[in-house]
Amino acid sequence: MRSRGWAGSTPSSDEEAISRILTAVDEEIAEHGAALRLADVARRLGVTRQTVYRYFPNADALLIASAMRAVNGFIDQVVDHAGGLTDPVTAVIESVSFGVERLSGDPQLEKLLARRDDGEAATSLTSDTAIAFCLSVFHRLDVDWTLHGIDDTVLRELAEMTLRTVQSMLTDPGEVPRRGLALRGFVARWLGPAILYPRWASLSIQGRVSDDVDQVKQGGQ
Incomplete structure (x- = not known):
């Protein structure tokens, strides 16, 4: 240390x-x-x-980390809420939806994510600090990420994409903010395929290799 x-x-x-x-x-x-x-x-x-x-690289990173910790033990709440979910799509969709519902209206976080009066860009939830917090949630979920073809690099990218989704839905929830099943269905339709992609790509590559091997064997007969 x-x-x-x-x-x-x-x-x-x-x-x-x-x-x-x-x-x-x-x-x-x-x-x-x-x-x-x-x-x-x-x-x-x-x-x-x-x-x-x-x-922490700067004051914004401090504020983000403080806000994420301060929302009533937010990380523990997410982990408890998604406990027992072993499917990565279900676990992430539920974590994102739960997070959006619980973080909406938090004054400290809203102030961080809002564009500043001087025109300075809004604080991003995709800082290294925020990603580290998101990864800490992922690692505490009951998901075997490796089993689903998600290594450390892909998991970090998934954390970034998850945070981008959360930030977008917090800063611009739409004319009628989604809640409950409507929110989960929306997130699942667009984030779900991205979570499945690494395993799909791995199986696709394995399938092509198997086809190539079969073609070589047939050609040698």
Whole structure:
């Protein structure tokens, strides 16, 4: 674990360091609002800015991580809600739909995702920090990703696509926001095939190889 300072109480792990950083972020937001400065977080923790940078690249990443942790134990809620679902499509669709329903209307997250008054681009949910949070959800689901042809690289891409879907539906829910079965059906129709693609592609390649082998055998007879 990389750390220094910590006001004489060094964290015992990276997980503890991240937790303490996010707690400091929550305290800063409670006292001073969302105009967060990384230097203020570091000062509250008794560490240098470089120490915080090792875990979070900028203030936006801190705010996103804090928001995702703060929504009533959001990650634990998602994992509990999707518990027992072993099919990757069903598990991801339910996680996305549940997330959209629970995150809609959260003032801290809405402020992060809204375009700034000065014209600056809205904060993206596809930062490395946000993807790491999404992957932590995926790894806690009851899905055997390898069995379904989804390796670490593909799983990271799926996390990014999942977050893009969530961000889009939060920032522009449509004239009539979807809920319940309508939301799940919509997400399943368009995100479901993307989740199935790695296994379909793997089976397709195996089928072509098998056909080539059969043709070679027939040609040798």
